[in-house]
Amino acid sequence: MVNLAVNIGGLHLKNPVMTASGCSGFGEELAAFYDVSRLGAILLKGITLKERMGNDYPRMAETASGMLNAVGLQNRGVDYFVREIYPVIRNYDTALIVNVNGSTIEEYVEVTQKINALERIAAIELNISCPNVKEGGMAFGVSCPAAAAVTREVRKSCTKPLIVKLSPNVTDISEVARAVESEGADAVSLVNTFLGMAIDAEKRIPKLSTVTGGLSGPAIKPIALRMVWQVSQAVKIPVIGLGGIMNSTDAVEFFLAGAAAIQVGTAIFKDPFTPLHIIDGLQNYLERHGFSGISELSGRLQM
Amino acid sequence: MQKVVADFTVTANIALNSGCHALVLQSSGELLPILPGQFVNVEIPGNKEVFLRRPFSVYEVDDASCSLTLLVKILGRGSATLARVAAGEKLSLVYPLGKGFTMPAPGDRVLAVGGGSGVAPLLFLARRAALPPDSIHLLLGAKTEADHIDVQKYTDCATFYFTTEDGSQGVKGMVTDHPLFGKLSRYNKIYACGPLAMMKAAAAGAVEKGIFCEVSLENLMACGFGVCLCCIEPTVKGNLCVCSEGPVFNINDLTW
Numbered sequence: 308m309v310n311l312a313v314n315i316g317g318l319h320l321k322n323p324v325m326t327a328s329g330c331s332g333f334g335e336e337l338a339a340f341y342d343v344s345r346l347g348a349i350l351l352k353g354i355t356l357k358e359r360m361g362n363d364y365p366r367m368a369e370t371a372s373g374m375l376n377a378v379g380l381q382n383r384g385v386d387y388f389v390r391e392i393y394p395v396i397r398n399y400d401t402a403l404i405v406n407v408n409g410s411t412i413e414e415y416v417e418v419t420q421k422i423n424a425l426e427r428i429a430a431i432e433l434n435i436s437c438p439n440v441k442e443g444g445m446a447f448g449v450s451c452p453a454a455a456a457v458t459r460e461v462r463k464s465c466t467k468p469l470i471v472k473l474s475p476n477v478t479d480i481s482e483v484a485r486a487v488e489s490e491g492a493d494a495v496s497l498v499n500t501f502l503g504m505a506i507d508a509e510k511r512i513p514k515l516s517t518v519t520g521g522l523s524g525p526a527i528k529p530i531a532l533r534m535v536w537q538v539s540q541a542v543k544i545p546v547i548g549l550g551g552i553m554n555s556t557d558a559v560e561f562f563l564a565g566a567a568a569i570q571v572g573t574a575i576f577k578d579p580f581t582p583l584h585i586i587d588g589l590q591n592y593l594e595r596h597g598f599s600g601i602s603e604l605s606g607r608l609q610m
Numbered sequence: 611m612q613k614v615v616a617d618f619t620v621t622a623n624i625a626l627n628s629g630c631h632a633l634v635l636q637s638s639g640e641l642l643p644i645l646p647g648q649f650v651n652v653e654i655p656g657n658k659e660v661f662l663r664r665p666f667s668v669y670e671v672d673d674a675s676c677s678l679t680l681l682v683k684i685l686g687r688g689s690a691t692l693a694r695v696a697a698g699e700k701l702s703l704v705y706p707l708g709k710g711f712t713m714p715a716p717g718d719r720v721l722a723v724g725g726g727s728g729v730a731p732l733l734f735l736a737r738r739a740a741l742p743p744d745s746i747h748l749l750l751g752a753k754t755e756a757d758h759i760d761v762q763k764y765t766d767c768a769t770f771y772f773t774t775e776d777g778s779q780g781v782k783g784m785v786t787d788h789p790l791f792g793k794l795s796r797y798n799k800i801y802a803c804g805p806l807a808m809m810k811a812a813a814a815g816a817v818e819k820g821i822f823c824e825v826s827l828e829n830l831m832a833c834g835f836g837v838c839l840c841c842i843e844p845t846v847k848g849n850l851c852v853c854s855e856g857p858v859f860n861i862n863d864l865t866w
Contacts, residue, residue: 329837329838329839330833330837330838331837332836332837336835336836336837336854337837339611339612339613339835340612340613340614340615340835352837352839360848360849361839361842361849364829364830364841364842364843364844365829365830365840366830366839366840366842367830367831367832367838367840367841368830369660369661369662370661371658371659371661372658372661373661374661374662374832376832376838376840378838378839378840381839381842381849524661525661573832575833575837576662576663576832576833576834576837576838577653577661577662577663578615578702578704579613579615579704579833579835580615
């Protein structure tokens with residue numbers, strides 16, 4: 308039996324397969340399909356200080372090997388989460404990680420303080436890469452000084468492992484990764500969605516209410532893989548890889564490129580069992596190739 | 611409620627009129643309970659242009675053969691590809707999804723208004739409702755006679771009324787032009803599934819008379835089980851997912 312357990316900057320996971328934020332709700336929806344304790348971690352739907360209605364419909368457009376979304380961080384706000392959702396999900400036997408969002412540094416810090424007080428939350432993922440909100444979000448993720456500043460301030464209030472989720476919509480993602488590493492991030496997760504657009508040629512209108520949205524799915528995998536490889540060369544902290552992972556072979560590629568763990572996002576929309584299939588497939592791969600644990604696979608790309 | 615991803619075998623693909631196909635799908639295992647108004651999310655085989663699954667209301671369920679039937683109307687590349695599947699092919703379904711209709715109770719007097727593939731969940735409702743056929747009236751609207759699907763085998767569970775825009779079958783005009791629309795007070799439950807304008811007309815009639823009314827909505831979905839938050843409908847309770855909080859909504863919850 309190979310060892311799938313990993314330690315991501317102090318975050319101990321039974322296996323390295325997590326569900327990506329915004330793709331697995333608060334875990335309850337997946338629990339209708341299977342026992343979520345099999346997952347390495349659940350990245351909960353992004354949370355903001357105040358309730359957000361999200362963007363208008365249509366929020367989604369199917370594209371070649373992927374999709375665009377423009378949800379816009381619809382959520383009931385951190386207080387609602389603490390009061391109504393956390394008590395329901397706190398006993399899931401998997402790592403629960405809260406994806407924290409804000410339009411100002413103060414908001415990020417305030418949400419972090421409220422989440423940091425929750426015993427059963429294993430870590431915080433600081434989302435500085437949402438492309439679908441007008442203020443904050445990605446603005447913090449596309450500038451090194453801004454990324455460094457928000458990480459520095461949140462770090463002061465966060466005693467749990469702090470993961471910073473990076474935007475791919477930058478010239479050099481390694482620079483942003485180094486900037487957040489230097490301010491105390493315990494890990495980075497990448498990539499969030501790529502800013503994209505779809506047009507209805509017949510109607511001559513944008514397909515999304517927001518005109519632009521975030522591209523995800525297999526279409527982005529080669530770029531995400533390249534970025535994971537670049538960042539893992541550039542920083543010492545663990546890298547969590549995501550972007551178009553559909554099966555265990557995709558996952559293995561991310562580990563080889565340097566990821567210490569992976570997240571499954573859009574694939575869940577096609578098949579909610581994908582994370583479990585990937586766990587089984589990783590186990591099988593490690594056995595076939597004579598590895599005793601998943602951590603041996605990270606960065607083992609032969610050049 | 612337990613949900614699954616399950617393989618089904620196509621046992622029949624019956625071409626109906628006006629670009630509609632009835633797909634009969636047999637579960638490889640036990641068939642989970644499905645309620646009228648609930649839907650399945652179908653993986654579209656053999657078309658690389660289609661990335662996401664496509665949602666379809668369930669039209670018929672046959673527990674004895676572990677089969678369900680979908681009414682597939684060709685509207686885009688997903689439904690067009692699905693309409694070409696042959697008997698023997700396998701399809702992957704995520705199901706049962708969404709909240710179904712509030713079922714009629716004994717003594718209810720029901721009007722169900724439908725059009726297009728929207729007739730599918732209404733016929734399922736009519737078959738499951740434990741009501742005499744003269745207590746459940748199905749009013750179906752279409753452009754022309756050829757667009758109405760054959761309801762012969764349902765005449766033992768409901769009474770049918772038709773409208774066509776060209777007058778080729780039933781009353782000429784829209785469903786709102788049918789005399790039944792002038793007598794809404796005789797009903798205590800109204801259901802609607804079809805084009806948005808048709809549902810809004812039925813809802814407006816129900817609101818005016820204070821009659822219980824549920825409508826089944828559809829829109830662009832990615833996941834179908836409430837995690838992506840793409841298929842939202844503005845409601846009095848905020849933006850709700852059509853897939854998991856619907857597709858059936860009480861009109862009092864909508865902002866129409």
